[in-house]
Amino acid sequence: MRVVLWGFGAMGRSIAKALIEKGSFRLVGVVDRSPLLRGRDVGEALGGPPLGLRVEDDAGLIERMNPDVVLIATTSFVKDVLPQVELAVKAHSNVITIAEEMAYPFDTHPEESYYIDSLAKRYGVTVLGTGVNPGFVLDTLIIALTGVCSKVDKIVARRVNDLSPFGKTVMETQGVGKTPEEFEKGVKEGKIVGHIGFPQSIGMIARSLGWKISRIEEERRPIISKVYRETPTVKVEPGMVAGCEHSARAYVGNLCVIELHHPQQIHPHLEGVETGDYIEIYGDININLAIRPEIPGGKATAAIAVNMIPSVVKAEPGLKCMADLPIPRALLSDIKRSL
Structure with a gap:
């Protein structure tokens, strides 16, 4: 399954490690606007051997790489992540974001939620906000x-x-x-x-x-x-x-x-x-x-974001919350069994 990661800060790197360790996912692109990260080999940036995949600052790679899922780890807020979700959805990609406000935006951001839900249904993909909290421990x-x-x-x-x-x-x-x-x-x-x-x-x-x-x-x-x-x-x-x-x-x-x-x-x-x-x-x-x-916040957030990929891919199109999807579980075997 092809995955693009948007955001390569501390949480983005944790998610990248989790994706690579699973072996069932293929990380085909990493986007980050930081000049310090631009052009760096992803594997070397993670402290490991080179992967032949470099960090890019152009989100246009999402359309070029045609991923099944875009994982977004850039911000906490709906207003900031909305343009990124919109771009990924219009590229026909499912989206998982760890933006806290996206865990359940329906009451706090009803207009944005309606727009994302309608857009996702139009393009036949699913959008989910998750994390350790909100997204798991306190909900x-x-x-x-x-x-x-x-x-x-x-x-x-x-x-x-x-x-x-x-x-x-x-x-x-x-x-x-x-x-x-x-x-x-x-x-x-x-x-x-x-x-x-x-x-x-x-x-x-x-x-x-x-x-x-x-x-x-x-x-x-x-x-x-x-x-x-x-x-x-x-x-x-x-x-x-x-x-x-x-x-x-x-x-x-x-x-x-x-x-x-x-x-x-x-x-x-x-x-x-x-x-x-x-x-x-x-x-x-x-x-x-x-x-x-x-439950350790950083490691658990990376894990649940990756573990939810099969459920998001299988879900009906639209904007979802964790309560809409199957109980989260660790992916301990080939993800094909989860699809």
Whole structure:
């Protein structure tokens, strides 16, 4: 199966490695606008032997290479990824993007969703947004767990993760290294955003369970460090911000039915915080799931993007979310068996 990868940053490289390791896919093109990457051999850029495939800055290669799937790892936002999705779809390629807002854009971006869905149906291809979160931990996994319940009253889920491996951009959007006053100012100005994906996860869960959400309330609070912490890109003194405690609550009328929490900080272990993914479902059956440590974000996002390829290729044309497709699973054998 022929695949083009659009975006060769940290996540793009992880996806490229996953594709190459599978052996069932043929990576026929890599697109990235960075002058530092242009012309580099993909294999050498990944720290391995040359593959005879070079990074190009011209997205026109998608039409030239005629891939079955274009994997897009360039941005988090619908407005930025829309032109890239449009180009790939018009080249008659299926699309998988790890843009967080594309995990379930139907409520937050209804006009763009309608356009992408109509375009994909016109060209006979499928478009999917996925990732570890949103796309799995705080939505798809929760939906699957409700399958053993006859009644669900409330869902509470929490993903506690370590930001230490991430770079400068992520640190800035989480407010790491700021004073508490700078953090509050950044939140008001929209520069500190915390987690991207709560409305998408809530929308996917609500649609799956038949809940009509009347409102969503979000809160972002600074995680103030009591100890010195340091990564290659940021230093945090005691009293400064080590991360962001981001939460969202969704209501049906005045009843809170979904609570999602996502505290993210650098080196949480320095203050005895254990990473993990936690899901509580309350109803006729109470479910309490704890995964320790956290499912690793980067590696898991690359894996689920690649693992969903057969399901996307087989799906009916249109814009889909993870709840529309078969349960995600690892591809451990020849993908021909999955098609």
